[in-house]
Amino acid sequence: MTTTLSISYDDVARAHERLAGIAERTPVMRSATADALTGATLHFKCENLQRTGAFKIRGAYNAVAQFTPAQRAGGVITFSSGNHGQAIARAAQRLGVPALVVMPQDAPAMKVAATAGYGAEVVRYDRYAEDPAVIIERLAGERGMTFIPPFDHPQVMAGQGTAAKELFEEVGALDMIVTPLGGGGLLSGTAVAARHLAPACEIVGVEPEAGNDGQQSLAKGEIVRIDTPRTIADAAQSRSLGRHTFPVLQQLGVRVVTASDAQLVGAMKFFAGRMKLVVEPTGCLGAAAVMNGALDVRGKRVGVVLSGGNVDLPRFAELIDG
Ligand SMILES: *Cc1c(COP(=O)(O)O)cnc(C)c1O
Numbered sequence: 559m560t561t562t563l564s565i566s567y568d569d570v571a572r573a574h575e576r577l578a579g580i581a582e583r584t585p586v587m588r589s590a591t592a593d594a595l596t597g598a599t600l601h602f603k604c605e606n607l608q609r610t611g612a613f614k615i616r617g618a619y620n621a622v623a624q625f626t627p628a629q630r631a632g633g634v635i636t637f638s639s640g641n642h643g644q645a646i647a648r649a650a651q652r653l654g655v656p657a658l659v660v661m662p663q664d665a666p667a668m669k670v671a672a673t674a675g676y677g678a679e680v681v682r683y684d685r686y687a688e689d690p691a692v693i694i695e696r697l698a699g700e701r702g703m704t705f706i707p708p709f710d711h712p713q714v715m716a717g718q719g720t721a722a723k724e725l726f727e728e729v730g731a732l733d734m735i736v737t738p739l740g741g742g743g744l745l746s747g748t749a750v751a752a753r754h755l756a757p758a759c760e761i762v763g764v765e766p767e768a769g770n771d772g773q774q775s776l777a778k779g780e781i782v783r784i785d786t787p788r789t790i791a792d793a794a795q796s797r798s799l800g801r802h803t804f805p806v807l808q809q810l811g812v813r814v815v816t817a818s819d820a821q822l823v824g825a826m827k828f829f830a831g832r833m834k835l836v837v838e839p840t841g842c843l844g845a846a847a848v849m850n851g852a853l854d855v856r857g858k859r860v861g862v863v864l865s866g867g868n869v870d871l872p873r874f875a876e877l878i879d880g
Pocket residue numbers: 612613614641642708709718738739740741742743744745793794796838840841865866867
């Protein structure tokens with residue numbers, strides 16, 4: 559069955575116009591060592607160098623910028639393991655809109671501090687015991703705030719697709735584009751951009767081995783829900799794809815593979831040692847799959863989105879010290 563998808567390429571293109579001067583056009587980096595290792599030509603899109611340290615500012619700003627005057631006055635509310643919260647806080651600050659972010663108690667200290675630093679109010683919860691949706695609904699109702707979720711929202715998805723749009727504009731058509739996968743905001747936006755700008759390009763999402771709900775969902779043809787996976791990829795601990803993201807992935811022929819925590823650590827070491835890049839564990843998902851033979855990349859031109867670089871330095875040191 560074919561349903562109308564929640565976003566089109568026009569939505570991605572319009573989001574890109576809105577983001578001018580707000581989101582950085584991040585660099586695309588190459589590595590002769592990574593090419594030799596994989597037999598592919600790899601183009602790394604460095605969203606770890608994006609403002610707020612991850613691609614999430616793209617979707618967050620695109621959504622809050624479209625608020626009505628009444629919504630702007632009421633403010634924006636969201637929940638996040640960190641990067642979306644920071645992005646919403648920063649977008650709201652830029653637009654002069656109040657923001658409230660509900661964050662897990664075990665979110666990295668740096669992410670919590672950055673969110674509060676952008677002027678947002680932060681409320682903590684226990685991610686293994688409480689449902690953030692319930693907390694959000696109560697607070698949004700009490701305060702008249704508009705909820706912008708981390709991935710399952712057309713304007714968020716369209717904004718996230720602008721990273722891939724920039725990548726294709728810079729390096730031309732690719733044989734394959736690979737991104738991390740949590741709830742599918744980044745991957746759905748990427749898929750829409752890819753299908754328009756490079757119709758033959760294979761589109762691949764990579765999720766943590768500990769939580770392959772996306773892979774299961776595409777295999778089953780319906781959204782599969784899992785318990786919160788325990789993985790170092792803290793920005794991809796979503797429990798299911800969304801009702802907006804899933805149909806996009808399904809209908810645009812996206813494929814999903816997984817990477818283990820050990821492979822993520824290996825990729826983090828590679829980026830730090832060889833390319834002088836700090837990439838957070840979740841940001842390494844795509845690269846880890848490409849570098850560990852989970853995908854047939856030999857002889858291909860492959861785009862790999864490094865989605866974020868927000869990791870506490872002591873945690874980073876601990877992970878790469880082995
Ligand atoms: C949010 C996030 C992801 C996952 O994005 P989804 O849109 O939820 O699939 C991947 N990497 C980083 C760094 C993130 O912040």
